[in-house]
Amino acid sequence: MTMHQSTALLTDMYELTMVESTLQSGAADRESVFEVFSRRLPAGRRYGVVAGTGRILEQLADFRFSDAELSYLREHRIVSESTIDWLADYRFTGDIYGYREGECFFPGSPILTVTGTFAEAVLLETLILSILNHDAAVAAAASRMTIAAHGRPCLEMGARRTHEQAAVAAARAAVVGGFAGTSVLEAGRMYGIRAIGTAAHSFTLVHDTEEDAFAAQIATMGTDTTLLVDTFDVRRGVERAVRAARDAGGELGAIRLDSGDLVAQAITVRRQLDELGATGTKITVTSDLDEYAIAALGAAPVDSYGVGTKLVTGSGFPTAELVYKLVAREDSRGHIREVAKKSASKGSVGGLKVAGRLRDEDGVAREELIISCASWEQGFEKLDEMGARPLQVPLVLAGEVQSHVTAQEAAAHHVQSRNELPYQAWRLSEGEAAIPSTMIDIFPGDQNPYDGT
Amino acid sequence: MTMHQSTALLTDMYELTMVESTLQSGAADRESVFEVFSRRLPAGRRYGVVAGTGRILEQLADFRFSDAELSYLREHRIVSESTIDWLADYRFTGDIYGYREGECFFPGSPILTVTGTFAEAVLLETLILSILNHDAAVAAAASRMTIAAHGRPCLEMGARRTHEQAAVAAARAAVVGGFAGTSVLEAGRMYGIRAIGTAAHSFTLVHDTEEDAFAAQIATMGTDTTLLVDTFDVRRGVERAVRAARDAGGELGAIRLDSGDLVAQAITVRRQLDELGATGTKITVTSDLDEYAIAALGAAPVDSYGVGTKLVTGSGFPTAELVYKLVAREDSRGHIREVAKKSASKGSVGGLKVAGRLRDEDGVAREELIISCASWEQGFEKLDEMGARPLQVPLVLAGEVQSHVTAQEAAAHHVQSRNELPYQAWRLSEGEAAIPSTMIDIFPGDQNPYDGT
Structure with missing residues (x-):
């Protein structure tokens, strides 16, 4: 390029x-x-x-x-x-x-x-x-989303939902509208935007067990990473995620939720994390968000939002x-x-x-x-x-x-x-x-x- | 490129x-x-x-x-x-x-x-x-539009409504869905798609009179061109367009309508063209079309459709x-x-x-x-x-x-x-x-x- x-x-x-x-x-x-x-x-x-x-x-x-x-x-x-x-x-x-x-x-x-x-x-x-x-x-969609997020970081993850070059411009426009980072590397390279991302469901599935996958991710990225916990069963995923970080001698950075009823899940998962003593472990949500869904999550214990489709398509x-x-x-x-x-x-x-x-x-x-x-x-x-x-x-x-x-x-x-x-x-x-x-x-x-x- | x-x-x-x-x-x-x-x-x-x-x-x-x-x-x-x-x-x-x-x-x-x-x-x-x-x-939007057009040519004109590189890919995808040409030159160059286009309202407005603009366009593009007739008054525009072609010794290729009630206008303009003896002059329409508007124009005397926004944005x-x-x-x-x-x-x-x-x-x-x-x-x-x-x-x-x-x-x-x-x-x-x-x-x-x- x-x-x-x-x-x-x-x-x-x-x-x-x-x-x-x-x-x-x-x-x-x-x-x-x-x-x-x-x-x-x-x-x-x-x-x-x-x-x-x-x-x-x-x-x-x-x-x-x-x-x-x-x-x-x-x-x-x-x-x-x-x-x-x-x-x-x-x-x-x-x-x-x-x-x-x-x-x-x-x-x-x-x-x-x-x-x-x-x-x-x-x-x-x-x-x-x-x-x-x-x-x-x-940018207009991004601006509404960052208003709805009330200061919680919003992260751009829509590259796969739009033309491959439009994705790079969309990441830039998202930043203009207040977004804090992007998944797409070329936007990082061209515009100095912070690139973010850890792993997809396929990463869990290619390993023999969820434990293997979490251990592998922590081995390379450290305990301050974000583990995706909803491949099979969220409750069990959270348990395993916290344990995997402890086994590596640290506290887990964050867990990511990518499906289901996010408000209910965020509340349940926050409680579970706190019960497990992982009070510093954050929750990021990434499933089909728009400004209204973000606003609805305002009262839920969520720490950041990953937004894809609705952002890169201008939220309607x-x-x-x-x-x-x-x-x-x-x-x-x-x-x-x-x-x-x-x-x-x-x-x-x-x-x-x-x-x-x-x-x-x-x-x-x-x-x-x-x-x-x-x-x-x-x-x-x-x-x-x-x-x-x-x-x-x-x-x-x-x-x-x-x-x-x-x-x-x-x-x-x-x-x-x-x-x-x-x-x-x-x-x-x-x-x-x-x-x-x-x-x-x-x-x-x-x-x-x-x-x- | x-x-x-x-x-x-x-x-x-x-x-x-x-x-x-x-x-x-x-x-x-x-x-x-x-x-x-x-x-x-x-x-x-x-x-x-x-x-x-x-x-x-x-x-x-x-x-x-x-x-x-x-x-x-x-x-x-x-x-x-x-x-x-x-x-x-x-x-x-x-x-x-x-x-x-x-x-x-x-x-x-x-x-x-x-x-x-x-x-x-x-x-x-x-x-x-x-x-x-x-x-x-x-391509899915294009396919629905070409179904609605019942064989009348559909032309892609949405470059200005989407990311500049997405526009080139959109022209290609429109052809996959049955479109016959595109406005955007890079798609012509890269994919061998027929490029189309003649003039915008600014072309009429930069000349001292509509007559001057039509004469200038015909002088370079021949009488078989498409004149945009709705800058000021459609009825007068059509008269001037037909006359400009005759003054150059030919019959006008087509007129383009880009605003107003297209069904009513197409019927009125067709009648006017026929009364003026310009029975071979075609009508192309280009204003905010989608598959439903194209279907609604099915009974109107329209010869081709230029589609922009709704095509490149997947019609919803x-x-x-x-x-x-x-x-x-x-x-x-x-x-x-x-x-x-x-x-x-x-x-x-x-x-x-x-x-x-x-x-x-x-x-x-x-x-x-x-x-x-x-x-x-x-x-x-x-x-x-x-x-x-x-x-x-x-x-x-x-x-x-x-x-x-x-x-x-x-x-x-x-x-x-x-x-x-x-x-x-x-x-x-x-x-x-x-x-x-x-x-x-x-x-x-x-x-x-x-x-x-």
């Missing part, structure tokens, strides 16, 4: 045919503003979580059309030779501003803004949306419904004009947007302020005037990545951003967005954006 | 700690049988679709621990030096049998069977499950719930013993399984026959005796891939397999599996698998 690979063809074909057609029509060079936002949150969710920004910045460097990509385009006549020449030289030279990774967002929040020529900016649509839609879906919402829309572009006289699609269900609001979070005197967020304006400067001034916390930072300027973003930094920012939200944001039940989004328009002059008339 | 990259760390850490512990306990070398199956189909689904087999065979060759992977394991003390030495030499030398890619499957179907030593076979668990769980989920079931379980292994005397976990909710059935499909005199499938037995030979003989169509083929023998599987071959096989199913399999409504699974046990001798007592 160490070598360069191009990300350029992780792209919908129509981005390239649009480049081709605009190169010929002349519109390719028009300065343009594309915006990533969601029209709505998934039903009942109180907030979204920006995630994937760091991955976009990494992959932007690999968005190059090398011989392999160009040959394919040529052989299949996807675009003409002149467009292939243009693609061979392609480097993004524009700007990208975005919400900080880990920031909470709401309907209409302009979480990423790409400015540049139409052709250079439209090309990035698919890659940017793929990354953000996937990672934000996982596997994609974040983010879109990438042209909101302003240069006209034939070189003036920037707002543009917007008119569809009733899929309309968009024109203009560059600068966003800030308005907070009350206690520092509690009360409104997402979204300002349609002519420039970053104008928008930031207005935010300052209104006392709103600015949400966007420059990520790429003139094609240069300004600073990379780690999952750990994003996780730290997410904690701050989430803590700032009003109480209702923390509720798992379905409801409205935690704060309303308010759009104001200070774009000078042209108040009626181009609508095709 | 042309260079080698290791897939070895797309693996849960516990696979490696199990290797470590069994290398020390001696169980690592026990001949073992691991089986991939699902305990149930997603609620209401009539059949599953095997997909991803071809990708497993490709990635198996890259399952190598190179310096980058070994350094990570060493630095983070994931396993000991002796295990690192073992991993450095790792090559899978066992056998893999599996259902042919594209085959329909049912609860308990042994869709992939990995035999080898415990250590070499357990290591592949995460990668195999990731690939199969993702690809089978997408983004993962296939396949598991990888140890079902038999050598004991200390060198005899193969069935093994099984005893949990009520997550139990498994021991023994190597050979599977066949029983059909009635009309060739209609009526039963999934799953035989727990001592060897492939014994199982295949029994299938022959019972007149069942064998479902498993050797994919890897002694570590050597027997033959690669393309998406197109899998798609052809899926059509055959699906056509063989009884009528109820084709219904979109919720129901039982289309055929029952019957398990029989002809494992000689040891009828009571090891249960830890």
Whole structure:
């Protein structure tokens, strides 16, 4: 996983045919503003979580059309030779501003803004949306789960339930949402996330007896390991696990429960462990958890949660419904004009947007302020005037990545951003967005954006 | 995307700690049988679709621990030096049998069977499950959609709604389920899938007028292109689209509708096209489709469907719930013993399984026959005796891939397999599996698998 690979063809074909057609029509060079936002949150969710920004910045460097990509385009006549020449030289030279990774967002929040020529900016649509839609879906689920866990560590174990590369990104997004570790090693290697894991049922079954299996695991991993006790009979498994650690001269680190009624089992097993004197031995549970199951285990004596399927599939919402829309572009006289699609269900609001979070005197967020304006400067001034916390930072300027973003930094920012939200944001039940989004328009002059008339 | 990259760390850490512990306990070398199956189909689904087999065979060759992977394991003390030495030499030398890619499957179907030593076979668990769980989920959704489409082409357009690499695999899985093309270029390049796509709303909006945009697209792509007509006003868009093609001396290939009430719009637009004399101009629809929306459009004059979100997220079931379980292994005397976990909710059935499909005199499938037995030979003989169509083929023998599987071959096989199913399999409504699974046990001798007592 160490070598360069191009990300350029992780792209919908129509981005390239649009480049081709605009190169010929002349519109390719028009300065343009594309915006990533969601029209709505998934039903009942109180907030979204920006995630994937760091991955976009990494992959932007690999968005190059090398011989392999160009040959394919040529052989299949996807675009003409002149467009292939243009693609061979392609480097993004524009700007990208975005919400900080880990920031909470709401309907209409302009979480990423790409400015540049139409052709250079439209090309990035698919890659940017793929990354953000996937990672934000996982991070939002992770955030709800870590709320439900009330400080008990949550561990990501969903690799087997999702695409093998998506699994690595999901582990990263889980960390953004507050998870403490991952089962998948590549996420450990790439992102410095703590890797965790000890043994599966097959490990017990390949040995002649459960005692043999436990002794073998302790012999290599020490007594501070986690033994899986539900292969045959939980009560007997717990007895054997505690004894195996004592035989090796220590106290067992933890036992893992992976099936059955987890609340009842956790209570029973805790009592059994305490009766056996293994009061320091922890309990981790890993069976089909989601935020509701985690909340239900709140009163049970559980020390950590391993979450798989529901985490990597966004707990019911596997994609974040983010879109990438042209909101302003240069006209034939070189003036920037707002543009917007008119569809009733899929309309968009024109203009560059600068966003800030308005907070009350206690520092509690009360409104997402979204300002349609002519420039970053104008928008930031207005935010300052209104006392709103600015949400966007420059990520790429003139094609240069300004600073990379780690999952750990994003996780730290997410904690701050989430803590700032009003109480209702923390509720798992379905409801409205935690704060309303308010759009104001200070774009000078042209108040009626181009609508095709 | 042309260079080698290791897939070895797309693996849960516990696979490696199990290797470590069994290398020390001696169980690592026990001949073992691991089986991939699902305990149930997603609620209401009539059949599953095997997909991803071809990708497993490709990635198996890259399952190598190179310096980058070994350094990570060493630095983070994931396993000991002796295990690192073992991993450095790792090559899978066992056998893999599996259902042919594209085959329909049912609860308990042994869709992939990995035999080898415990250590070499357990290591592949995460990668195999990731690939199969993702690809089978997408292929199953695709299959239902192509049933609903009744022969009208379905086109995959979901790249932006899923992880950027998952998107490429999703396009491949969609083809296995009967899709005719994809928007994402890398899937075209890697798998020879037809790439499709013309323009987005941003293309219209970057031009001064809709007329300019249509003329520009036709100038580069010819009149046989697909124009997106709903940026402003559909009726006016259709007029302009037809006129733009005529001005260029041809008839327009197609128009695309991406918003609004698609049934009503398709009827209105078809009438308008016919009134304009554009009787050969086709209509493609692309807004939030799933199998139910496609079925509802059955009576509307639509020529093809572009499907995004619901396809790549498995239409409500983004993962296939396949598991990888140890079902038999050598004991200390060198005899193969069935093994099984005893949990009520997550139990498994021991023994190597050979599977066949029983059909009635009309060739209609009526039963999934799953035989727990001592060897492939014994199982295949029994299938022959019972007149069942064998479902498993050797994919890897002694570590050597027997033959690669393309998406197109899998798609052809899926059509055959699906056509063989009884009528109820084709219904979109919720129901039982289309055929029952019957398990029989002809494992000689040891009828009571090891249960830890």
